[in-house]
Amino acid sequence: xxxxxRCGADMIENLESGLKLKRTPNFKVVEVDLKTAMCxxxxxTELYTDELSVIEKVGGPKMMEK
Numbered sequence: 001x002x003x004x005x006r007c008g009a010d011m012i013e014n015l016e017s018g019l020k021l022k023r024t025p026n027f028k029v030v031e032v033d034l035k036t037a038m039c040x041x042x043x044x045t046e047l048y049t050d051e052l053s054v055i056e057k058v059g060g061p062k063m064m065e066k
Contacts (some may be wrong), residue, residue, distance in 0.1 A: 002046075004039035011037040017047060 002011040015036040023030045035048045 002037045004042060004044050004048075006044045007039065007042045009039050009041040010012075011044075011046075013037045013040050019047065021049065 002013055003009070004011055005056055013035070015038060017034050017036040019034040020031040032049050033052045034049055036045055036047055038045045
């Protein structure tokens with residue numbers, strides 16, 4: 001469960017954003033779906049992805065997974 005950085009409340013997760021992170025020369029995959037988390041208390045929103053394993057940088061160290 002994600003916690004709001006502003007007020008510390010539990011955020012509502014897995015909301016579709018309709019946004020995709022497009023491939024740049026640094027990433028292996030063509031695009032990654034971005035999800036949204038929203039705080040029901042203060043309205044703060046954030047984007048995130050569950051696809052960390054596919055965002056490994058080309059020629060660099062692997063990113064840490066949860």
